Amino acid sequence: MTAGIDDIAIYIPRLYIDAADFAEARGLDPVKLQKGLGVSQMAIVDANQDPACLAANACLRVMEKNNLSPDDIGRLYISTESAFDESKAMNSYVIGMLEQVYGQGSFEHCGGVETKFACVSGSYALYDNTNWIRAGEAEGKSALVVVSDIAKYDMGSSGEMTQGAGAVVMLLNDEPRLLEFDPKVTSTSIKDEYDFYRPFGKETPIVHGQYSNLLYMIQVRKALEAYKKKVISSNLIKMKENETILDHMDYINMHLPYSNMGKKALAYLVRHEWRQLPRWKNILEQIGMEEPIPKDPRGTIESVLADEEFMAKDHEFTKLFTKTQEYQDVFESKLSSSLIASTMIGNLYTASLYLGFRSSLEFEYQKGVDLEGKRIGFGSYGSGSSAMVFSGLVQPEYEEIVKSMNLEAEIGQRKRLTWSEYEELHENKLTPEQSKVHTKKEFVLVDVKTDVESRGERRYVFTS
Ligand code: COA
Secondary structure, eight states, X not given: OOOEEEEEEEEOOSEEEEHHHHHHHHTOOHHIIIIIIOOSEEEEOOTTOOHHHHHHHHHHHHHHHTTOOGGGEEEEEEEOSOOSOSSSOHHHHHHHHHHHHHOTTTTTTOBOXXXXXXXXXXXXXXXXXXXHHHTTOSTTOEEEEEEEEEEOOOTTSGGXXXXXXXXXXXXXXXXXXXXXEOTTOOEEEEOOOOSEEOOTTOSSOEEOHHHXXXXXXXXXHXXXXXXXXXXXXTTSSOOOTXXXXXXXXXXXXXXXXXHHHHHHHXXXXXXXXXXXXXXXXXXXXXXXXXXXXXXXXXXXXXXHHHOHHHHHHHHHHHHHHHHSHHHHHHIIIIIGGGGHHHHXXXXXXXXXXXXXXXXXXXXXXXTTOOOTTOEEEEEEXXXXXXXXXXXXXXXXXXXXXXXXXXXXXXHXXXXXXXXXXXXXXXXXXXXXXXXXXXXXSOEXXXXXXXXXXXXXXXXXXXXO
């Protein structure tokens, strides 16, 4: 049985901090954010928003757009790394909110859980729900998989330049109009690591940014190796001599903690794939230097990062590699459109890969590309750490969905925060009623109880 993504909707908070304002306040060169990281604006949640209401607002959008009733939905999964309860799952809050609109008990039949594995958990949730449909368990119903996060880092930390917030919901079913997942090729890689984690009770993560970046690329590469084997053994793709698996992906969507990380990760994968092929000789001639090798090629990530001479040479080599026409062609045709939304919104943790997918569809369609039958590859990464690589084919009906995509309209009118407003929000100094904007027909948080018996209970309303 086939299964895949039928439609997709986003919800992005209306507040943002502009990269220029951020750089000025932190004494940084704005070019570092805009060009070095690819960050122009970072979405920030209001005082009356949490990841559950971002998720519920996204769900309502996809349901209203498709005229769905709760009976059409068999499962609602939420993937997040911004959980605010150690036991109660975030999908239960979302169902509570949706039932304010659709009626008490209307989602009673709808199963689901909250999943966690840093930024990769949404991909696991998609895979599990796809298999629920493939197994024939869905009985004609659809699944909603929501990825919702607030990427918030410590004040003054290097991660603070890569914040953002938002939710993406994907409607999955057995007649998907957007993307059908390729069967039996989803591949994973996993390793116990401490590149990025958030201990109990801490609102912001502990991050080893450069370590995490390198680990991300290594893990995705391992998952890609496993994917390659599966694709060949399942006969999904016939690889000819001197081809790489990436030649068979028309688009590649990468996990985007910031948009330039997509560029870095793609360059890493392409380099490793092309190194084995005759075309590499020509690339090396253009670059004009040998590919650097660490002093200890079998060393740890720490030893590679500590090898300053190698790191400097590798950085230079990568920069020259990304300037070659051959790499530029891959970048422009397969990745660049997926980065546009990330630049405007920032880091969405679990949702960043899928915002990239959504961005790629809209902006490639706007270029006039016929997307039907195009194979899209996904490189998903979650710290801690695990990677997942999978793919799917754009369906003949895709235009029905993609023609009306309009990122700016879907984000809506935004308010540019002043530095002191940003600081107040970051330090959680405001109560929900002191929110900066007042939105209509959206779920908002109105109260979190603090008394002993009901501590942590959250109350939401649908604004009129
Ligand atoms: N003008 C233009 N570019 C500049 C610049 C300037 N003045 N200053 C720096 N840059 C470039 C750097 O060359 C680098 O580009 P490169 O990666 O192509 O080499 C980029 O900007 C970032 O600079 P860098 O010095 O590496 O930044 P940093 O060490 O201060 O922090 C992160 C960058 C990404 C490591 C940090 O923001 C972070 O940890 N973010 C969190 C990431 C995360 O969440 N990871 C976990 C999940 S995957």
